[in-house]
Amino acid sequence: MDGREFYSSLIRLHILHHAVQEPIFGLGIIEELARHGYKLSAGTLYPMLHDMESKGYLSSVEERAGRQLRKYYRATPQGKVMLEEAKEKVKELFGELFEEE
Template identity: 40%
Template sequence: MPNEPLEREILRPLWKVHILFHAQEGPIVGHWMLEELREHGYRVSPGTLYPLLERMVQLGWLERVGAKGRRAPKDGRPYRATAAGRRALREVEARLRELIREVHAARKR
């Protein structure tokens, strides 16, 4: 049985990092992102992902684009990272790098 608190409290927030990473590379669509997250072992459903994408639009991190995304032509909801989304991703990357350095240093002791 999966560890629900781990999934809900720690892993699920990482979905946003994955989304921002791919959306800053170019337009993404929900179906492609769903499969990408699943490939990384996340337990995600469309009923969870699409509201998350819309929340990220509301927060100003993603925007919808007019043309279909290059990831999955059948899916008509392409998104890309905004300037604010790219800044948020850089901030998260910096903090993750700092944490990883700290963890590695502690393990060497």
């Protein structure tokens, strides 16, 4: 077992967290996630971004960056609410995982 099924939700929370702070783009978020120990390929990340956008958590705009067209994602109001709700759940779980026995 490699843990991917467990990490998928954590990665989505990371994406939402960063998309609330500032616009994100594919390669930038791949590099940010790598700093946290997640190794994602574009083939894994982009379907995740598209899924989060289709569910209303992210919105995107395309902007020209030099010669290339880059898609930037931001958290929607729904995404911000979801992140706040998830933070409460993570705090609760963190408390249970690390409480003294």
